[in-house]
Amino acid sequence: xxxxxxxxxxxxxxxxxxxxxxxxxxxxxxxxxxxxxxxxxxxxxxxxxxxxxxxxxxxxxxxxxxxxxxxxxxxxxxxxxxxxxxxxxxxxxxxxxxxxxxxxxxxxxxx
Amino acid sequence: xxxxxxxxxxxxxxxxxxxxxxxxxxxxxxxxxxxxxxxxxxxxxxxxxxxxxxxxxxxxxxxxxxxxxxxxxxxxxxxxxxxxxxxxxxxxxxxxxxxxxxxxxxxxxxxx
Numbered sequence: 001x002x003x004x005x006x007x008x009x010x011x012x013x014x015x016x017x018x019x020x021x022x023x024x025x026x027x028x029x030x031x032x033x034x035x036x037x038x039x040x041x042x043x044x045x046x047x048x049x050x051x052x053x054x055x056x057x058x059x060x061x062x063x064x065x066x067x068x069x070x071x072x073x074x075x076x077x078x079x080x081x082x083x084x085x086x087x088x089x090x091x092x093x094x095x096x097x098x099x100x101x102x103x104x105x106x107x108x109x110x111x
Numbered sequence: 112x113x114x115x116x117x118x119x120x121x122x123x124x125x126x127x128x129x130x131x132x133x134x135x136x137x138x139x140x141x142x143x144x145x146x147x148x149x150x151x152x153x154x155x156x157x158x159x160x161x162x163x164x165x166x167x168x169x170x171x172x173x174x175x176x177x178x179x180x181x182x183x184x185x186x187x188x189x190x191x192x193x194x195x196x197x198x199x200x201x202x203x204x205x206x207x208x209x210x211x212x213x214x215x216x217x218x219x220x221x222x223x
Binding site for chain 2: 032034041042043044045046049090094097098099101102103104
């Protein structure tokens with residue numbers, strides 16, 4: 001069965017430091033992969049997506065993710081985080097015209 | 112820009128009462144979705160629709176009904192609300208094939 005695992009419920013990083021949020025998926029075939037961000041008391045917003053081609057995809061606000069098929073991973077990265085990046089980040093995989101969601105990772109930025 | 116709106120934004124209901132949550136999208140997307148979000152569970156799909164007149168059960172449909180009277184509107188109905196349905200509800204629209212979904216701001220429902 002298709003599934004998405006985000007192993008870290010919370011990640012704390014210092015402002016200006018680099019970031020990696022982990023996402024592992026289980027899917028037979030070529031996956032469509034997504035990262036969404038949810039700011040406090042708001043809906044989810046699409047951060048970036050991977051359909052095919054270059055395994056490194058760029059998103060908004062300096063975020064990028066790399067699709068590694070051999071590892072079934074789609075980790076999210078950012079070179080230097082800002083306090084405004086504090087949010088919950090969700091990874092998802094497309095399946096049967098729906099999205100299978102991970103449980104989310106809360107990103108906390110230390111000043 | 113894509114726009115999904117939800118009403119009401121906050122709702123307090125009594126146990127056993129009927130609750131209707133409304134969603135409107137101006138994206139002209141065929142697909143619409145209702146999710147609930149609870150701490151520890153992430154997003155869970157309740158009902159979805161492929162177009163006007165169609166509704167499908169998602170992963171947790173018990174206690175909920177859905178209605179899609181038009182391309183733009185998708186409602187979630189709780190006929191007999193229970194405290195366990197206290198949650199934040201999100202509506203989303205999407206094209207289906209591309210899998211991208213666009214979310215509304217959410218409705219915070221409290222059932223007392």
